[in-house]
Amino acid sequence: MRYFDDINVGDRMPLGTHTFTADDIKMFAAQYDPQAFHMDEAAAAKSHFGALCASGWHTIAVWMRLRVQYGQREDAERAARGEVIAKLGPSPGFRDLKWLKPVYAGDTIAYASEIAEKRASKSRPGWGLVFARNTGTNQKGELVMSFTGSGFVERRPGAA
Amino acid sequence: MPKFYFEDFSPGWTAEYGPRRVTREEMIGFAAQYDPQPMHLDEEAARKTMLGGLGASGWHTCAILMKMIADNLLLDAASMGAPGIDEVKWLKPVRPGDELTVRGSVLSARASQSKPDRGFVSFLWEIHNGSGERVMTLICPQMLLRRHAGVA
Numbered sequence: 001m002r003y004f005d006d007i008n009v010g011d012r013m014p015l016g017t018h019t020f021t022a023d024d025i026k027m028f029a030a031q032y033d034p035q036a037f038h039m040d041e042a043a044a045a046k047s048h049f050g051a052l053c054a055s056g057w058h059t060i061a062v063w064m065r066l067r068v069q070y071g072q073r074e075d076a077e078r079a080a081r082g083e084v085i086a087k088l089g090p091s092p093g094f095r096d097l098k099w100l101k102p103v104y105a106g107d108t109i110a111y112a113s114e115i116a117e118k119r120a121s122k123s124r125p126g127w128g129l130v131f132a133r134n135t136g137t138n139q140k141g142e143l144v145m146s147f148t149g150s151g152f153v154e155r156r157p158g159a160a
Numbered sequence: 161m162p163k164f165y166f167e168d169f170s171p172g173w174t175a176e177y178g179p180r181r182v183t184r185e186e187m188i189g190f191a192a193q194y195d196p197q198p199m200h201l202d203e204e205a206a207r208k209t210m211l212g213g214l215g216a217s218g219w220h221t222c223a224i225l226m227k228m229i230a231d232n233l234l235l236d237a238a239s240m241g242a243p244g245i246d247e248v249k250w251l252k253p254v255r256p257g258d259e260l261t262v263r264g265s266v267l268s269a270r271a272s273q274s275k276p277d278r279g280f281v282s283f284l285w286e287i288h289n290g291s292g293e294r295v296m297t298l299i300c301p302q303m304l305l306r307r308h309a310g311v312a
Contacts, residue, residue: 031223031227032223032224032226032227033223033226033227033230034227034230034231034235035230035234035235035239035241037241047240048240049241055226056241056242056244057219057222057223057226060219061193061194061195061219061223062194064194064195064217064219065193065194065195065196068195068196068197069196087209088197089209089210090199090209090210090211090215090218090250090253091218091250092249092250092251093218093247093248093249093250094245094247094248095246095247095248096244096246096247097244097245097246097248098243098244099241099242099243099244124210127210147244147245152210
C-alpha cells in the first residue's frame, strides 16, 4: 500500500476478472443466501431473474478478494524496489451499493477500483480515510454492481 | 406459498433474530476465501493492526446477517431480492466466539410507481454482540411482491 499522502483522487486500479460457475453460485448461496433464485436452476427460471444468478454478496465478496490480491501484488513490487509499505487499516463501512444487473452462471466480471475522495482522520492521528468507487462489469460491458467503499490508510510519518 | 408480502411491512414492524455464535474457524475460513488480510486471518498479526486482535471480515458479518434474514424472514416472504444497500457501518470488530443478535425495523415502505406488482421496503438491520455493543448497521431497500399482484 502507498501512504495516504501518495494516493490521488482518480487513481484507477484494474483488479482482474472472475467467472462465476453454477456450482460456485450455489455453494455460496447455501452458506449465506439460500433464496431459490441463487440455489436452483428450475426455480430461478420461474423467478423474475429468469435464470440462476449469484447472490449480490457473492459478487461483492469476489471483489474483496481481487482487491486484496491486487494490494498484495503491489506490496510485493514495492518491497522488491526497497520501498516502505504503508499499513492498511479496517473499513468503517460503505454506501450506495447497487446491484444493477444479475450475475448469471457463466458470466465473467471485470472488477475495478477508483479513488473518489480522501481526507485525514480526525479521530486517529497518523491515519487517513480513503473512499473508492468500486465496480464490476460483465462480458457484455454492462455495469453489474457499484459501491463506494472506505478504508483507513497510514499517513507518511511526519506528514500529519 | 409465501407467508409475507409487501403489505405486511410498514414502520412499526420489528423483529429480533439470534443469537448466532461466530466461530474462529468460520471467520478464518471466510477470510481465507474472500478477504485474506492478516487482521482477519491470524491472531498474532491481527494484534499489531488497528483491530487489536482477530476480527471477522465485515463482508463475512454481512453474509451472516443475510443468512439470518433469509432463514427467519425472506424464505417465507415474496422476496424479489434487493436492488442494493444504502449504507453499512462497521462499528466494532466481531471477535471469535461472539454471539450476534439481529434487530430489524422498517424505516419506510412504498409501492413501485412503474411496476404495480411490487413494492420496496426500507429495512434497518442492527447487529449487537453478546456484551450489548452495536457492531454493525445496514440499511437496505427490499423488493417484495404485493399480495394481490397485478390487481393494483
